[in-house]
Amino acid sequence: MAVPSKTPITLSIAGSDSGGGAGIQADIKAISATGGYACSVITALTAQNTLGVSGIYPVDPSFVEQQLDAVFCDLDVKAVKVGMLSDANIIRSVAAKLHEYKPQFLVVDPVMVATSGDLLLQEEAISTLKTELLPMADVITPNLPEATALTGAELPKTEQEMNAMITALRELGSRSVLLKGGHLEQDENSTDLLILADDVIRLSTPRINTQNTHGTGCTLSSATASYLAQGHELTEAVKNAKTYITQAIIHASDLEIGSGHGPVHHFFAGHFKAE
Secondary structure (H helix, E strand, O other): OOOOOOOOEEEEEEEEEOOOOOHHHHHHHHHHHOOOEEEEEEEEEEEEEOOEEEEEEEOOHHHHHHHHHHHHOOOOEEEEEEOOOOOHHHHHHHHHHHHHHOOOEEEEOOOOEOOOOOEOOOHHHHHHHHHHHHHHOOEEOOEHHHHHHHHOOOOOOOHHHHHOOHHHHHOOOOOOEEEEOOOOOOOOEEEEEEEOOOOEEEEEEEOOOOOOOEOHHHHHHHHHHHHHHOOOOHHHHHHHHHHHHHHHHHHHHHOOOOOOOOEOOOOOOOOOOOO
């Protein structure tokens, strides 16, 4: 049994990105940068870099369960962020363990497509995700292609078409949905919709002209979980996470990583320098 802790601990359940910009690596950076303590359960290994994904090696579900038991029996996890789950068996294992341990907050980023366009979730696993995991979530954070895959709707090309998805997204059963509009590249602003049971909150920031957007979804969802673990109310946690990812994108050009879609700058606010 975990000993209660005042430290805000957030668990990331996701895949590993060998390039360091997304997945578990991005989650740990974002949780740390936003004031939390990060722990992790790895669901898949990926061979990837800023140019794309060249291989995916799923972790056996029994070992995913072993990792979850190890974390929950010792660490006082306040919030969980779930990212890449590559097949239905892993989804079922994760959902069963979350039912068993009942963390206070659950953020699900339904990772299906990488920034590069590579498919990261097997298509047959989508229905399992919808039935087993999404109804447990306090917030799910789909981008437009992911929302399309989850609802069967047409891919939105305008903010008005995003609004037309609200009812179908509510029917997925999560407490709330953060529908991310970053794919509407023709818009001068990047607008997300926080869809609550009885309200929709529009979150809009000026669009940043950069190709360094690798890991944005992972970073936003894990920052949201981190703020929830620290005691912020849901809407406030999402707004804080939106502010954080916006600054991380703005400062992404301070880094020089790879030759494709570079990562955001998780530690734009500074870091310890040795004398």
